Amino acid sequence: MTTAHGYAATSSTAALAPFSFERRAPGPLDVALDVLHCGVCHSDLHTARNEWHNTVYPTMPGHEIVGRVTAVGDLVSKFKVGDLVGVGCMVDSCQHCQPCADGLEQYCDNGFTGTYNGPEQGTGANTYGGYSDHMVVRESFVLKISHDEGALAAVAPLLCAGITTYSPLRQWNVGPGSKVGIVGLGGLGHMGVKIAAAMGAHVVLFTTSAGKREDALRLGAKEVVVSRNPDEMAAHAGSLDFILDTVAAPHDLDAFLALLKLDGTMTLVGAPDRPHPSPNVFSLIMKRRRLAGSLIGGIRQTQEMLDFCARHGIVSDIEAIRMDEINTAYERMLKSDVKYRFVVDMATLKAA
The missing domain is CATH 3.90.180.10 (Medium-chain alcohol dehydrogenases, catalytic domain)
Incomplete structure (x- = not known):
């Protein structure tokens, strides 16, 4: 001892x-x-x-x-x-x-x-x-x-933060040609932006703060949407292949589910201390959308993530x-x- x-x-x-x-x-x-x-x-x-x-x-x-x-x-x-x-x-x-x-x-x-x-x-x-x-x-x-x-x-x-965001991005095959939304620009979200961009995806960052626009672009996002602006949100309706929601506070999931394409997936990795409001079932069934969750990654995939980040200078x-x-x-x-x-x-x- x-x-x-x-x-x-x-x-x-x-x-x-x-x-x-x-x-x-x-x-x-x-x-x-x-x-x-x-x-x-x-x-x-x-x-x-x-x-x-x-x-x-x-x-x-x-x-x-x-x-x-x-x-x-x-x-x-x-x-x-x-x-x-x-x-x-x-x-x-x-x-x-x-x-x-x-x-x-x-x-x-x-x-x-x-x-x-x-x-x-x-x-x-x-x-x-x-x-x-x-x-x-x-x-x-x-x-x-x-x-x-x-x-x-x-x-x-x-x-x-790295493996929590890397694992779902790999699981749902994010890469060149993917249009990916990252919800939240905090400890998890900023890693999600960096990693998804390095995978070759077109990254759209969703934030409640307009002041984070410049930083999101610096980190690798191609577009930034202020999620409190209904016009900015509507402009992306039905356009995303995948959404990674990193926010660790209860919020309306339907607003983001509406941004997914047919067969699109939204994955939750933020862990709030209280439940999210339940999504409307029609947000899922009308476009065969999926709402999923993800928990860190296994040891093999965590090593893969570290090696990926080292290669890409992340x-x-x-x-x-x-x-x-x-x-x-x-x-x-x-x-x-x-x-x-x-x-x-x-x-x-x-x-x-």
């Missing part, structure tokens, strides 16, 4: 604060790593404040992790000491159900093990995430980082923060006061 240090919440109303705990010693199939950077995801806030009503306290968030390998187990073959690696939203799964066999560990029939807020396979113990100085993770859930070392902080959000737009700024960052995140992802420089943890 080793003593780890990080920041955790002890209740739904408690601020994140310094917290020490024990990590397991690396086993034969484990990789130990020092955490260098950890992205701040809206899921971290939902969990810390128990907004999904499933938090086990104390809870230590963080699942957008980039680190350097410090030790490997005797049976580890893919990594060596000194390698730059990533850890995303999962650190284990049952490994024997059909989804796991198909490389879809995020849909494990027995429930995957989250990087934080467990439960750990076999023991049921709570897991602690990347707001900490080091981690020990099963080799098969560790990912290779091939981006330049100077970009590591901006790579961290790819481990959640990273997240970030604001680096100190560990002791995390509570302020949560409040700013609630106000959408970040472009577009906070990332904790974990070198600041010791001082915090």
Whole structure:
């Protein structure tokens, strides 16, 4: 066992604060790593404040992790000491159900093990995430980082925001000739724009804020629509092959379903704390449209995403923060006061 240090919440109303705990010693199939950077995801806030009503306290968030390998187990073959690696939203799964066999560990029939807020396979113990100085993770859930070392902080959000948007874009065959709508320009949405554009799609960004037009075009969108403007929305009726809705707040889905072509698909990846209003069935049946959901991606596809992003020079737009700024960052995140992802420089943890 080793003593780890990080920041955790002890209740739904408690601020994140310094917290020490024990990590397991690396086993034969484990990789130990020092955490260098950890992205701040809206899921971290939902969990810390128990907004999904499933938090086990104390809870230590963080699942957008980039680190350097410090030790490997005797049976580890893919990594060596000194390698730059990533850890995303999962650190284990049952490994024997059909989804796991198909490389879809995020849909494990027995429930995957989250990087934080467990439960750990076999023991049921709570897991602690990347707001900490080091981690020990099963080799098969560790990912290779091939981006330049100077970009590591901006790579961290790819481990959640990147794969959350990449996976549905791949699943529904987005590519050259596709006209794709991205709803929302936040941590997820800005990655969706970058990745869909790199895949060769014609990207239309939908936002409630006219002030985001210039930024959306910079990120790769070809058109920007202010969704509160009925004329701008009507101009795109029946024109889109695919819509990726990244907004994590309840909103009217019918307005966007009407923009899909025959057999078009709208996929939800934002996870609000309250349900969306139910869509009108006629929004779906009149054009054989589909409303779908998607949850991150499997380990194999997450590695594919990292390699794709490295080839295309894609990273997240970030604001680096100190560990002791995390509570302020949560409040700013609630106000959408970040472009577009906070990332904790974990070198600041010791001082915090």
